[in-house]
Amino acid sequence: MDNFSVLIGGKAGYGIDRSSTILARLFNQLGYRIYVYRDYPSLIRGGHTFSIIRASKKRIYTHANRVDFILALNQDTYDLHKSKLNSNGIVIYDQGSVKAEGVAIPADRILKEENAPELLRNTCVIGAFCKVAGIGWEMLEKVIGQSVSRDLEINLKVARRGYDEAKGSVKIEKVPQSPLPMLTGNEAVSLGLIKAGLKSYVAYPMTPSSTILHFMAENSEKFSLKVMHPESEIGVIIMALGFSYAGDKVAVGTSGGGFCLMTEGLSFAGMAELPVVIVLGQRPGPSTGLPTYSSQTELHFALNAGQGEFPRFVVAPGDAEESYYWSAVAMNLAWQFQVQSIILTDKNVAEGGFNFDIDSVKEIKETGPVLWDVKNDYRRYLDTKSGVSPIAFPSNKEAIIKINSYEHDEAGITTEDPAITKSMTEKRMRKAMALKNELENYGTVNTYGNKDSATTVLCWGSNKGVCVEASEKLGLRVVHPVVLSPFPLKKFGEALKGVKKLICVENNATGQLLKLIRQYGFNAHVVVLKYDGRPFSLDEMEEELKKAVK
Amino acid sequence: MKDLDTHARNDWCPGCGNFGILNAVKAVLNELNDEGVLTSDIVLVAGIGQHAKMVDYLNVNSFYSIHGRAAPAAEAIKLGNPKLKVICFSGDGDSYGEGIEHLIFAAKRNIDLTMVIHDNRVYALTTGQYTPTSPLGFKGRSTPAGSKEKPINPLELMLACGATYIARSYSANMAHLKKTLKEAILHKGFALVDVLQVCVTFFNLYDYYNKNIYELKDNDASNFDVACKEIAKWDYNSDAPISIGTFYKKEAPRFDEVFFKAPAEMTDTDKKIRELLKGYV
Numbered sequence: 001m002d003n004f005s006v007l008i009g010g011k012a013g014y015g016i017d018r019s020s021t022i023l024a025r026l027f028n029q030l031g032y033r034i035y036v037y038r039d040y041p042s043l044i045r046g047g048h049t050f051s052i053i054r055a056s057k058k059r060i061y062t063h064a065n066r067v068d069f070i071l072a073l074n075q076d077t078y079d080l081h082k083s084k085l086n087s088n089g090i091v092i093y094d095q096g097s098v099k100a101e102g103v104a105i106p107a108d109r110i111l112k113e114e115n116a117p118e119l120l121r122n123t124c125v126i127g128a129f130c131k132v133a134g135i136g137w138e139m140l141e142k143v144i145g146q147s148v149s150r151d152l153e154i155n156l157k158v159a160r161r162g163y164d165e166a167k168g169s170v171k172i173e174k175v176p177q178s179p180l181p182m183l184t185g186n187e188a189v190s191l192g193l194i195k196a197g198l199k200s201y202v203a204y205p206m207t208p209s210s211t212i213l214h215f216m217a218e219n220s221e222k223f224s225l226k227v228m229h230p231e232s233e234i235g236v237i238i239m240a241l242g243f244s245y246a247g248d249k250v251a252v253g254t255s256g257g258g259f260c261l262m263t264e265g266l267s268f269a270g271m272a273e274l275p276v277v278i279v280l281g282q283r284p285g286p287s288t289g290l291p292t293y294s295s296q297t298e299l300h301f302a303l304n305a306g307q308g309e310f311p312r313f314v315v316a317p318g319d320a321e322e323s324y325y326w327s328a329v330a331m332n333l334a335w336q337f338q339v340q341s342i343i344l345t346d347k348n349v350a351e352g353g354f355n356f357d358i359d360s361v362k363e364i365k366e367t368g369p370v371l372w373d374v375k376n377d378y379r380r381y382l383d384t385k386s387g388v389s390p391i392a393f394p395s396n397k398e399a400i401i402k403i404n405s406y407e408h409d410e411a412g413i414t415t416e417d418p419a420i421t422k423s424m425t426e427k428r429m430r431k432a433m434a435l436k437n438e439l440e441n442y443g444t445v446n447t448y449g450n451k452d453s454a455t456t457v458l459c460w461g462s463n464k465g466v467c468v469e470a471s472e473k474l475g476l477r478v479v480h481p482v483v484l485s486p487f488p489l490k491k492f493g494e495a496l497k498g499v500k501k502l503i504c505v506e507n508n509a510t511g512q513l514l515k516l517i518r519q520y521g522f523n524a525h526v527v528v529l530k531y532d533g534r535p536f537s538l539d540e541m542e543e544e545l546k547k548a549v550k
Numbered sequence: 551m552k553d554l555d556t557h558a559r560n561d562w563c564p565g566c567g568n569f570g571i572l573n574a575v576k577a578v579l580n581e582l583n584d585e586g587v588l589t590s591d592i593v594l595v596a597g598i599g600q601h602a603k604m605v606d607y608l609n610v611n612s613f614y615s616i617h618g619r620a621a622p623a624a625e626a627i628k629l630g631n632p633k634l635k636v637i638c639f640s641g642d643g644d645s646y647g648e649g650i651e652h653l654i655f656a657a658k659r660n661i662d663l664t665m666v667i668h669d670n671r672v673y674a675l676t677t678g679q680y681t682p683t684s685p686l687g688f689k690g691r692s693t694p695a696g697s698k699e700k701p702i703n704p705l706e707l708m709l710a711c712g713a714t715y716i717a718r719s720y721s722a723n724m725a726h727l728k729k730t731l732k733e734a735i736l737h738k739g740f741a742l743v744d745v746l747q748v749c750v751t752f753f754n755l756y757d758y759y760n761k762n763i764y765e766l767k768d769n770d771a772s773n774f775d776v777a778c779k780e781i782a783k784w785d786y787n788s789d790a791p792i793s794i795g796t797f798y799k800k801e802a803p804r805f806d807e808v809f810f811k812a813p814a815e816m817t818d819t820d821k822k823i824r825e826l827l828k829g830y831v
Contacts, residue, residue: 180831238616246634360702
C-alpha cells in the first residue's frame with residue numbers, strides 16, 4: 001500500500017489521542033510519511049472522539065475521508081464512520097462494547113484477565129491491528145516503549161494479547177526511508193519562536209493554542225524560558241509588553257476570544273513600539289462557538305484589531321515547517337522593526353500531526369534589533385529615516401528609557417502637539433514601508449502544482465496541504481500567500497500571472513482572503529467555502545475543485 | 551539632590567494632592583540613590599489618570615501603560631529583570647476599578663514591587679465620576695442623585711489577597727508620606743500604599759481629612775489579626791477617625807524568587823532543538 005488511512009475512535013477519555021500517536025509512530029518508523037487529523041469534542045469524558053492517521057510514501061499534509069482500517073472502541077465509531085471504509089477495508093473492534101462486522105477482539109476479557117485499567121482497551125486493539133496489518137510484534141513493542149512512560153509492562157502484555165488474538169490478513173510493507181520527527185503545528189511554532197531567541201512566553205489556556213503553553217512549560221528549563229500563566233488574556237498581553245520593555249523576546253498564544261481581550265494591549269504595543277509576537281489560533285465563532293474545531297475567520301480581525309493605525313506583521317503558516325520558519329521570522333521582524341507580529345494558525349494546523357524535516361527549512365536570517373550606540377543622548381522614539389528608533393533596555397546608567405501609550409515626543413513624554421503628532425504618526429507608518437521592503441527578501445507568496453495552469457486555486461493557512469495535493473492530481477496551480485500584512489502585492493501579482501480562472505478556497509462563510517485581495521484589485525471566479533468547523537479532506541477537495549473547474 | 555524634572559509642563563490643578571506625592575517620590579528617590587539604590591535601576595509604571603502624569607514629570611525610566619493595566623506590566627518588568635526596582639503609580643479608578651483583577655493577582659503572587667495608589671476617590675481626568683472608594687451617595691456626573699453603592703475597603707481586600715506590606719498615607723503630610731513610601735519601596739514583596747490624595751476640583755476633602763486623620767502608633771504590624779482590625783476601623787464611607795500608617799508588614803515567599811531558575815542565557819539553541827526532535831520520531 002502506497003497510501004492508507006486508519007481511523008481510531010472511542011469515547012473521550014479512552015486515550016484516542018495517545019493511540020493516534022502510537023499508530024503514527026508505527027507508520028513513521030516503517031518509513032511512511034504521515035498526517036494526523038484529530039477530531040474531539042469540548043469535554044473531558046464521554047462524547048465521541050476520533051483520529052484519522054494517514055500514511056503515504058510521499059510527504060502529505062492532509063487527511064482523507066476514505067479509510068482502510070477502522071479501530072472501533074465504541075459503537076459510535078462504527079456507526080458514524082463505517083461509510084468511510086474502502087471496499088476492502090477492515091474493521092477491528094472491541095467486541096464487548098461494539099457490534100460490527102470485522103475482526104472482533106475480546107478486549108473486555110483480556111483487560112479483566114490481565115487486571116489492566118480500562119484505558120488500555122486501545123492498546124489491546126492496536127495490538128490486534130498490528131497483527132491484521134502484518135506489522136511485526138518487535139516494531140509495536142519498540143513504539144509502545146517509546147510512547148508509554150508509565151506501566152509499560154502491562155501495556156505490552158495487553159498489546160501482545162490483542163496481537164495474538166488476531167490473524168494477519170494484509171501486509172503494510174516497510175518503506176526504505178528514514179523516519180522524520182512528527183510535530184503538531186503548535187510544537188513547530190514553539191520551536192520556531194525558541195529558534196529566534198524566545199525568552200518569555202505568556203498565555204492563558206485556550207484551545208487551540210493551549211498546547212504551546214504546555215510545550216513551553218514542559219521545556220522551560222531546557223530552553224531557559226520564563227513561562228507565565230497569568231489571570232487573564234488582558235494580563236497576558238500587558239505582561240508580555242512588560243517583558244518586552246525589559247528586553248525579553250516574548251510571545252503570547254490565544255484564540256479569538258482571548259485575542260478580543262488583548263486588542264487594547266496590541267494597540268498599546270503599536271503606539272509604544274514594543275515588539276511582541278501573538279499566536280492567534282482560529283476556531284469557529286462567533287463567541288465560544290465550537291472550541292475544539294477549526295475555522296479561518298479571524299483574518300480581518302488580525303489585520304485590523306486594536307484602535308488607531310499602526311503597522312503589523314501577519315503570517316499564516318500552512319504546515320509544520322512553515323510554522324517553524326515563519327514563527328522565527330515573525331519574532332525577528334517584530335524586533336527588527338519594533339512592530340507586533342501575529343501568527344495566524346487554526347486548529348487544523350495547530351493540532352494536526354505533521355512530519356517535520358528541519359533540514360528542508362530555509363535558512364532563518366538572524367536580524368537583531370537596532371541597538372542604541374551610546375554616543376548621543378538616548379531618546380526612545382528618535383525619529384529616523386526608517387522610522388525605527390535604536391532600542392535600549394533598563395537598567396542603563398547612560399539612558400533613561402520611557403515608553404508611552406499616549407502620543408509622545410522623541411523622549412517618550414506625552415504630547416498633544418499637532419506637529420509632533422504628525423511626525424510620530426509618519427514615523428510609525430514608515431516602519432510599515434521598511435517592513436514591506438524587507439519582506440521582498442522572503443518567500444511571502446508560494447506557488448505549487450502545475451505552475452503553467454491558467455486555472456488556479458487560491459488558499460491560505462492550513463488549506464495549503466489539501467489544496468496542493470488535490471491540485472497536483474487535477475493539474476492545477478495553487479497560490480498560497482503566507483504573509484498577509486503587509487500585503488505582498490508585487491509577489492501576489494506575479495504568482496497570478498496568466499490566470500484565467502481563480503478558485504478561492506477558505507474555511508469561513510464570507511471569503512476573508514477574497515475580501516482582502518479585492519482591496520488590491522484582484523478577484524476570484526469561483527469561491528469554495530466550508531464553515532462547519534471541519535477541515536476539507538482530500539476527497540472533498542477533489543470533488544469541490546472538479547466542480548469548480550467545470 | 552537631583553531635581554529629576556523633565557521638560558514636560560505640569561498640568562495638575564494648583565493645590566492638587568498629586569504634587570505632594572511627586573515631591574515625596576523625588577525626595578525618596580534621591581535618598582535611595584545616595585544609599586545605593588540607584589535611580590537608573592528604577593522603573594516607574596503608571597496606568598491612566600491624573601496620577602499617571604507622575605511618569606512624565608520624573609526623569610526616570612518609565613512605562614506609561616493603559617487604564618487599569620499598570621500591575622501586570624510592573625510584575626513582568628520585575629520578572630524580566632529582577633535587578634530592577636519597580637514602583638507603580640495607579641489610581642483608585644485605575645486599580646480598584648478597571649484593573650482590580652490584576653491588583654488581586656499581584657498581591658497574591660507577592661511580587662517584589664511597590665504600588666502607590668493615588669486615592670482621590672473620584673475620577674478626575676474624566677471630570678468627576680464616582681470610583682470604587684467614593685462614599686455612598688457621592689454626587690458625581692454619572693451619579694447626579696448620589697451613588698447607590700458602598701465603597702470597598704481596598705486595604706481589607708489587599709490583606710485578604712496576600713499583600714505583605716499595607717499602608718495608608720496622606721498627600722498633605724509630607725513627612726509621613728516620605729517615610730511610608732521609602733519603607734514600602736524597601737520592603738521585599740508586594741507593597742501597597744493607599745495615599746489619600748486630595749482632588750481640589752472634584753472632591754476637595756482637605757478640611758475633612760485634616761480634622762479626621764491621625765497617625766497610627768504602636769500597632770503590631772506583624773500581626774495579621776491586628777492589621778485586620780485596624781484596617782476595618784474606617785470603611786472609606788462612614789464618619790470615623792482615619793488612621794494613616796503601616797498596617798501590615800511581613801516577609802513571605804515571593805513569586806519573583808522562585809519563578810525562574812534556569813540560566814538566563816541560552817546557548818546551543820540549534821543543537822538543543824535537534825536533540826529534542828529525536829524524541830519525536
